[in-house]
Amino acid sequence: MKDHHESTDHPVDTGPADSGRRAFMGVAAGVTAAVVAPGVVLHSVTAAPRSEAVTSDVRWGLLIDTAKCVDGCSACVEACDRENGLNLQTKPEGASQGHWDDQKAVWIRKVKLQDNQTGRVTNLPMMCQHCENPPCVDVCPTGASFKRADGIVMVDRHTCIGCRYCMMACPYKARSFIHKVMEEQLTLVPRGKGCVESCNLCVHRRDFGQESTACVDACREAGHEAIVFGDLKDPESNIRKHLAEMSSRQIREDLSLNTGVRYSGI
Numbered sequence: 282m283k284d285h286h287e288s289t290d291h292p293v294d295t296g297p298a299d300s301g302r303r304a305f306m307g308v309a310a311g312v313t314a315a316v317v318a319p320g321v322v323l324h325s326v327t328a329a330p331r332s333e334a335v336t337s338d339v340r341w342g343l344l345i346d347t348a349k350c351v352d353g354c355s356a357c358v359e360a361c362d363r364e365n366g367l368n369l370q371t372k373p374e375g376a377s378q379g380h381w382d383d384q385k386a387v388w389i390r391k392v393k394l395q396d397n398q399t400g401r402v403t404n405l406p407m408m409c410q411h412c413e414n415p416p417c418v419d420v421c422p423t424g425a426s427f428k429r430a431d432g433i434v435m436v437d438r439h440t441c442i443g444c445r446y447c448m449m450a451c452p453y454k455a456r457s458f459i460h461k462v463m464e465e466q467l468t469l470v471p472r473g474k475g476c477v478e479s480c481n482l483c484v485h486r487r488d489f490g491q492e493s494t495a496c497v498d499a500c501r502e503a504g505h506e507a508i509v510f511g512d513l514k515d516p517e518s519n520i521r522k523h524l525a526e527m528s529s530r531q532i533r534e535d536l537s538l539n540t541g542v543r544y545s546g547i
């Protein structure tokens with residue numbers, strides 16, 4: 282298996298201020314803004330965050346159709362970077378590009394698999410698999426790594442002590458460590474030096490009632506529709522209908538983690 286970090290250059294990124302504004306507007310549908318004084322903008326948000334508790338009635342997940350995942354496309358990676366402010370990370374002065382590429386936080390990456398016998402190549406996006414029985418949670422000494430009732434596995438940055446046990450325990454290399462102070466960041470997705478983080482299924486979107494994720498939207502906009510998001514417990518959901526129609530697998534099924542992310546065509 283070859284594991285490629287695709288390019289994380291972001292030609293459509295328009296800078297920190299625009300990224301923050303775009304993310305804010307994306308979540309708070311129905312935002313209105315008024316200029317109250319030169320340089321001061323008052324935002325009024327009409328879309329409210331969820332008021333009811335998260336329940337285990339739903340289990341969020343992703344289905345990736347590898348037959349539709351295109352070699353060389355990194356739309357999902359770039360969208361995740363923009364959505365979560367990962368594109369605002371800056372290379373430390375003096376660090377080599379190669380060292381920085383290995384160190385910077387990445388929540389989703391493209392992986393290329395090659396069958397050595399047939400030469401067949403398969404591309405797939407890889408992110409936190411949102412395991413039902415997550416090893417990262419088992420080993421976390423502070424409880425910072427946790428699983429929500431709706432199946433989303435995430436990190437509480439207030440209690441993460443940066444020990445990185447979870448990074449060692451994760452079989453999917455899904456977690457990243459923030460090595461340096463972030464000069465610029467999004468209010469929606471704050472991050473701090475010394476914390477571990479990973480894909481959280483765009484949890485801020487979940488909690489404002491949005492129905493998709495940034496990677497799913499970007500893949501569709503790129504014309505591929507290789508990723509489906511939805512409730513694995515709802516027989517009427519799109520993801521369940523797709524799963525009923527095609528065979529799918531968990532990566533490292535042998536570990537019995539019952540992942541929330543499934544792949545077809547591998």
Ligand code: SF4
Pocket residue numbers: 408409410411412415416417418434450451452453454455456479
């Ligand atoms: S994929 Fe890794 S980080 Fe995500 S839940 Fe599983 S063990 Fe934890």
Ligand code: SF4
Pocket residue numbers: 360361362364365388389408479480481482483494495496497
């Ligand atoms: S679900 Fe959201 S956080 Fe997870 S990989 Fe996709 S865009 Fe990134």
